[in-house]
Amino acid sequence: MITILCVDDEPDMEMLVTQQFRKQIRNKEYEFIFACHGQDALEKLAAHSEIKIVLSDINMPEMDGLTFLSKLKELNITDLKTIMVSAYGDMDNIRTAMNRGAFDFITKPINFDDMEITIKKTLSEIEVYANFQHDRDKLIAIEKDLAIAYEIQQSMLPKKENPFPDRHEFSLHGLLQPAKSVGGDLYDYMLLSDDRLLFFIGDVSDKGVPAALFMAITRTLFKTHFASYPNADLTEQIVHINNIMARDNPSYMFVTVFACILNIQTGVIEYVDCGHEQPLILRKATGEVEVLKKKDGGLPICLVEDFPYFSSTFKLNPGDSVILYTDGLEDARNITDVRYTIDSSKNVLKCLINDEPSKINTDLLMHVNSYIGTANQFDDIALLTLKYHGTSAS
Incomplete structure (x- = not known):
């Protein structure tokens, strides 16, 4: 009335x-x-x-x-x-x-x-x-929920500049800049033993809230399985995680992953590539930035059950760094819709070879954001950088 x-x-x-x-x-x-x-x-x-x-x-x-x-x-x-x-x-x-x-x-x-x-x-x-x-009140409520979701998602990812202060053989740092309030990129790391460090990065095939939920599931599975079986073979763990996720996937989403285990004593990194981007290696001795020449990579996780993943290796010498990243880095576009490309990152990184992972990540992201300018960020951007100091570091 x-x-x-x-x-x-x-x-x-x-x-x-x-x-x-x-x-x-x-x-x-x-x-x-x-x-x-x-x-x-x-x-x-x-x-x-x-x-x-x-x-x-x-x-x-x-x-x-x-x-x-x-x-x-x-x-x-x-x-x-x-x-x-x-x-x-x-x-x-x-x-x-x-x-x-x-x-x-x-x-x-x-x-x-x-x-x-x-x-x-x-x-x-x-x-x-x-x-x-x-409608306005609903949007405000959604924005508040997304802000809380963003805080929860950010709290899930490690952000310490020096997460292992007692370990002088290596240093690492990760960061995430979602394209929306929340996103589907992820990274994490954990010590499996005194001599083995797990670190990985992933990129879910969607954006926003659905990708964020899928990201949380993926990260939880990785952390749970590797914490429960720290001595298990890397390839076997990836196959097992893939099977769990592929069995019940009504949304048909998937996640690309690059998972690594560093042998802290030797600098050798074993990795399994699940359809992810090629890492960049900063070589201190030559001052060059290499794109890792991967063998034929595996499929993204959650697509095919019992997919036969395999591992490969590369070696870091003392002073070398490896940068894992998601495709939001090379696919960033400026106001004229021109891609950033990985070559642009290589040019920036040549000036950062002697720097620590936190500076490498923040400077690289700052350069990408400057390139994007007033354009909308096309995709989530995640960076995870590890620098190997060697066993003689003190």
């Missing part, structure tokens, strides 16, 4: 309105409240918060309609609409009323058919505004 406040000092107005709208009043479509001047109307509004429309005369004693409009504007009742009533041809007052916030007007002598049409038009506007407010 819509409550309408009718403000008019003419004694016959209440009878005329209730007679004209008796059917709507009987059917509880409309309820009318009456006031005889502006001050009376303000008191009625204070007592009846359910009022949605005000029909107000302009010329009234004690407080006229224009003054009432000014007072009403001060109350800032956003979902209240005012229809002014004035003599035909009184355009100066009508114009003033519209400038003070009136939604519409009707003229005297009142044509009640016109009044009903104007009321319905006003109600339609109120409904549009109410829907807008509802």
Whole structure:
């Protein structure tokens, strides 16, 4: 039921309105409240918060309609609409009323058919505004939920600049910059023993909330399985994780992964490639940035059960670093839609070969963001960099 406040000092107005709208009043479509001047109307509004429309005369004693409009504007009742009533041809007052916030007007002598049409038009506007407010409130709630989800996702990923302060043989650092509030990129690391360090990076085949959920599942499986079986073969663990995820995947999502185990004593890295990007190796001795020449890589995880993954190796010498990254790095685009490419990263990294992983990651990401500029970030970007210092480091 819509409550309408009718403000008019003419004694016959209440009878005329209730007679004209008796059917709507009987059917509880409309309820009318009456006031005889502006001050009376303000008191009625204070007592009846359910009022949605005000029909107000302009010329009234004690407080006229224009003054009432000014007072009403001060109350800032956003979902209240005012229809002014004035003599035909009184355009100066009508114009003033519209400038003070009136939604519409009707003229005297009142044509009640016109009044009903104007009321319905006003109600339609109120409904549009109410829907807008509802949608806006939903968006605000979603934004709050996404902000919480972002904090949860970021808290899942390790961010310490020096996560293993007692280990001087290596240092590592990771970071994630999602394209949306949350994303599907992941990375993590853990010591499996005194001589073996697991580190890996992944990229889910979607963006936003679905990818974030899939990312959380993937990371949890990796951490759980490698923590439970720290001495197990790397390839066997990947096959096992893939089988678990591939058996129940109604969304048909998948995740590319590059998983590594560093032999801390020798600098040899065993890796399994699950359809991921080629890592970059920073060679201290030559000052060059290499793209790892992978053998034929495996399929992304979660596509085919019992896929025969295999491992390969490469070696880091003391002072060398390896950078794992997701495709958001090389697929970043500027305002003219030109890709960043991996060659751009190589040029930046040549100046960072002697730096620690945290500086390598932050400087590289800063350069990519500068390249993107005002363009929208195309994809999530994750970086995980490990620097090998050797067993003689102290």
